[in-house]
Every structure is written in structure tokens, then in C-alpha cells.
Amino acid sequence: MIIEVATENKKIAVDGITIDCVIFGFNKESLEVLLVQHAEGESIGKWGLLGGWLQKEESSDDAAQRILYELTSMDNIYLEQLKAFTNPKRVVERRVVTIGYYTLINREDYNIKASLTVREAKWHKINDIPDLIFDHNEILEFSLVHLQNRVRQAPIGFNLLPEKFTLLQLMHLYEEILGIELEKSNFRRKILHMKLLVGLDEKQQDVSHRAAKLYKFDSEIYKKLTQKGFNFEF
Known part of the structure; x- marks a missing residue:
């Protein structure tokens, strides 16, 4: 899917839009985030947030729900949209914009089942995060700061x-x-x-x-x- 974004003097080609979801969970003592290890493609063997392409016929909210279900079998999860991450260098040799989402869940309420497109879906302690693909470390850090602000303002x-x-x-x-x-x-x-x-x-x-x-x-x-x-x- 190629999208053209108009500017004053020219159009910038966008190869596609992706969705990346930050899933926070609390495991009795530790704040953790759910990561997946890719089983195919250019990022095979690497860890990243739960993400995928936005399809032509769906909204970003619908895409986020679909991606979560396809990767982990989690369904009907409340997700809050963070912002679009638009750094032109976030993906090498392609112009890809991603829309970030985040949520908080009680780990004990969900049985995570990794799909065939990922090797593993695993919880990682927030202070022990590996080097993630693309700008996913940046997206995770932004989500954590947002969470810290929100938790001070609402229960x-x-x-x-x-x-x-x-x-x-x-x-x-x-x-x-x-x-x-x-x-x-x-x-x-x-x-x-x-x-x-x-x-x-x-x-x-x-x-x-x-x-x-x-x-x-x-x-x-x-x-x-x-x-x-x-x-x-x-």
C-alpha cells in the first residue's frame, strides 16, 4: 500500500502504515511488557513489539485488535492510541509510518498463545528489555512515560x-x-x-x-x- 502525503512543494511516498502495540502487564511484583520474537522476514530471530500492517479496508483501531489476536489469541483488549511515529529513518530503505497503541492488563487473565509467524511471545521485565527491532525501544519508552503520567491522573x-x-x-x-x-x-x-x-x-x-x-x-x-x-x- 503506497500513500502519498502532500507537502507545500512535493509529495512524499509512504510505503505503508503499521500498527505497534505495547502490552504492559503486572506479575505480582514486576511491571512487564509482552514482546514477540519474529520467525520470518527481515527481522527473523529478533524481538519486537506486537505489530503488523494496516490493511486497506480497516481502521487503525480494528487493525490493532486483529494484530493482537493473530499474534497471541488475545481478544477484546482495550487499547489506547498513543501517536504516530514518523521518523523517516525508523525503517531502513522504506518509508513506513507506525501508529502506536498501549494497554495495561492483568497477566493472570490471559493465556498467551504465540502464532506461527512468531517464534515466541514472552513477557519481559521493564528493566530487562533487549535491543528491539526498528524504533520499538523508542516506542516502548514513550509508552512508559505516557503510562507514568496517566497513572498519576487516573486510577x-x-x-x-x-x-x-x-x-x-x-x-x-x-x-x-x-x-x-x-x-x-x-x-x-x-x-x-x-x-x-x-x-x-x-x-x-x-x-x-x-x-x-x-x-x-x-x-x-x-x-x-x-x-x-x-x-x-x-
Whole structure:
């Protein structure tokens, strides 16, 4: 698919548009990203984000969903569009523009199955990312910064936790995403003051240490609070 982009003096030929998806997951202790190792083509054997070509008859949103399903069998995943990455040197000898997407999921909710077009689909810790194809390291870094900003402004981090969690698990999640160390008592006081969590009459099971109280995030309370002008700011 060749696309011509008009400028003031000339037209620039674009060989095609691709979609690249950054899938963040939280594995109890670590923030991770899902990567695939290519099994064919010019990038065979190399690691990259989940990506593919935008087809003529589909929107970028539809393409992102299709690509995720084709590569990993993941279906109906909420994806947020980041931006277009347009550096003319991002792909050697071709002019390819890519549209980036990202999402956050709870790893335990999905069974990842790598397709035949990739050797492996594997979770990598965010601090242990290999050298990726094209500009995928740059796209991943942009996504992480975007995530860090978003998690301070909206309670989207709860998507990475099980339905029932401890305050310590929640704090560790924020530490992983933001890359900082938080003070336990201050975090506890601030998060409970928001009144977004429902304390349960349950505690952790099968743990070697003292069992901690479990909480859950109440989306309905959050919705009602925002209608009254509540501003989530962490």
C-alpha cells in the first residue's frame, strides 16, 4: 500500500502504515511488557513489539485488535492510541509510518498463545528489555512515560492487579510503574483518603508472613466522585 502525503512543494511516498502495540502487564511484583520474537522476514530471530500492517479496508483501531489476536489469541483488549511515529529513518530503505497503541492488563487473565509467524511471545521485565527491532525501544519508552503520567491522573493501574489486593501490592505496583520508592505510611494514608477502595472482611491466604487485609477498587464510587468534581491526583 503506497500513500502519498502532500507537502507545500512535493509529495512524499509512504510505503505503508503499521500498527505497534505495547502490552504492559503486572506479575505480582514486576511491571512487564509482552514482546514477540519474529520467525520470518527481515527481522527473523529478533524481538519486537506486537505489530503488523494496516490493511486497506480497516481502521487503525480494528487493525490493532486483529494484530493482537493473530499474534497471541488475545481478544477484546482495550487499547489506547498513543501517536504516530514518523521518523523517516525508523525503517531502513522504506518509508513506513507506525501508529502506536498501549494497554495495561492483568497477566493472570490471559493465556498467551504465540502464532506461527512468531517464534515466541514472552513477557519481559521493564528493566530487562533487549535491543528491539526498528524504533520499538523508542516506542516502548514513550509508552512508559505516557503510562507514568496517566497513572498519576487516573486510577488505571488497578487494571494490573487481581480483583482483591493488599495495600502493599498496590504500593509496589505504583513503585514499579513510576520507578520510585514510596513511603509506606504516607502512601497508605493518601490512597485511603481518596475513598476509592472498599475494605473487605478478608485477608490474604496461604502466605508465610502475617496476612494483610484485602481491598478492591470500586469503579462506581469513582464514577460518582468524578461527577461531583473529584480529581484523582497521585
